[in-house]
Amino acid sequence: MSRAVPAALVLAILALLVLGPMLALFHLGDIPGYAASDLRFWENAYLRRVLFFSLWQASLSTLLAVVPAILVARAFAMQGQLPLRNLLLRLFALPLVVPAVVAVMSIVSVYGSSGWLPLGRSLYGINGILIAHVFFNLPLAVRLLLPQWQAIPQHHWQLSEQLGMNAWQRWRFIEWPMLREALPGVLLLVFMLCLTSFAVVLTLGGGPRSTTLEVAIYQSLRFDFDPARAALLALLQLGLCMLVALLTLKMQRLPEVEITLSTPARPSTSLHKWVDIGLIVAATLFVGMPLLSMLIDALGGPVVRVISDANLWRALASTLLIGLTAALLSVCAGWWLLRYSASLAYAGRRARARLIDLAGSIVYVVPPLVIGTGMFVLLSPRVDVFDWVYPIVIAINALMGLPFVIRCLGPAMRQNHARYHRLCLTLGLTGWNRFRFVEWPLLRRPLGLAIGLVAVLAMGDLGVIALFGSTQTSTLALMIYQQLGAYLVPQATVTALLLLLLCLGVFALLERLIGGKTVVAG
């Protein structure tokens, strides 16, 4: 009972935050400027183009990220004894915490007109979007796919050697069957991330020809002042996301991000070894070069001018306020939901426990920008939404972080409950004592990771703040976008470096302060 009440409260708030805006969107007829003909979006050339481009860029990005990721993950798996392997894999975790707008600045730094590999104007449009999406998702896919190879029993490799299998036969009979299980889940996840990508398309998209649904929603609200069209676009985006989420649920199997980084060496010839090393080096350069280039550009940029600007410090304070508050709210909500779902799972009510976890992951289905649009439509006739920027941005970012909290903390919490619940009951360990002696020491590590991840995500978010923010209520991410819009690229690069350092610093600090030292596993 004591676990059910806080969980019910969290679920009620979630419902209010998600269903309220969604209901507002579904009442299209009440929105000023609505015309019934708008609903026939397939007759509208603009909407058709936006829809096609959204799907096209997401499909192409997914292919370009996942196909090379298979080769790179395989190379990492085969070269278990490669020097610096663990360090390189850690580098591959970096794009997970780098804000999208910082990644964009890094890519501009390499491929922009004055970069190391200049693409000129052609960077802006589909090329830039694809490069940025591959930058983010190739490392993610590598880390998701690598455990599949590591799960292959050593005996299978030994057997393949004994049977005299060549590389193709090993791939066909050993590697592909295990890869096939995880691949649909990884493809759909990457597709969904690219479909809902906002900051990348906003900053690198080249006008109406390279606009996705998310960016079109933003443009409708902020430039065209057309809430009815924004609502219609949001409904389209919602429908697409629900379709992908349904497919993902059907595929189910999404591997855990790699935890153990060691792996025994696999049989490979000298040629294969050099091909593998070549692939790893190429992928490392692709991921590392933009960040390095941005670092060099920023250090040679107008650092003093940027940091002496009072607006920067205001934006920095807003960034910290949004990041830390959203992380705190998200972790509290996740903690209460997971405590209840763990006790349900322990009592054998697995379906209900899974339902609660899914409810916490609602933003997988309803993208934050759709919720933001709904809130805009719902609140704008009643209040000045720009006066409510912080509560709205914090609430939506906390919601965005909830799936990460559930993914980081859920498995540990369920395991902890299954192992020690009965013991705690017999010893009378309840409430504060249970938290102090059992839950905190055993869960602080995933808790630290969760709170760090959510804080960084919220600090780097450009989606919701772009919808509601202004020059007075700016964050560092929004400031970078504004500087880019004013063609102040050197200033934007310095601000991007500051945001990156702030994110890494806050992540490391939270993970260390809350996560503490490694706890002995049960």
Place this chain on the structure above:
Amino acid sequence: MLRVEALEFAYTDAAEQRMCFDLTVSAGEVLSLIGPSGSGKSTLLNLIAGFLPASRGRILLDQHPIQDLAVAQRPVSIVFQQHNLFPHLDLYTNVALGVNPSLRLLPAQVEAVREALARLGLTELQRRKPGELSGGQRQRVALARALVRRRKILLLDEAFAALGPAMRSELIELVKVLVREQDMAALLVSHQPNDALIASARTAFICAGRVAALAPTAQLLHQQEPPELREYLGSQ
């Protein structure tokens, strides 16, 4: 004396097996429970400990009913097969939690913890974490905690199943001594008939959610009836 009277329980899964137990354990006695997997041995222990709610029946300790008490209030100590200890706490703290979950111990209680650790030969190891101990040592710590709790009922749910034969025998002998010293009523669930021979003067055979036979251990292990008992022992 522990007395279980017509204690009923039904799982609400597809099988809906109804269980009903009757048995008595004297103070200072270790009663062994043997039987096939899923027969209800651990369910009986969970009912006595309060992890599962009985739908009917009584559990009496020295004539006092305890079935309505909350888990922590029951006069029960339990030792599981694994996860008896918190891996991040040292042995001393793991044992001390048995005395007071807030760890605010009176000097006499601190002394009791030290004595229990000494009694189980763990004094030298008291600052170590469970991960640094062998399986047998970990179960000794769980027994030390049961000792300081001074509860009248001791439940051992396949507590020594993961240990080798020599270590199992040693710990069972230790349990017998502790149970006698503290006048506890102990129930030992085991899959090894040999454990029952070492541990108990009497053994109960649990089958299909009831006590199908209860007799002196040596006699029970050679009994022909019920047929399920022969089948079970034949499969061992």
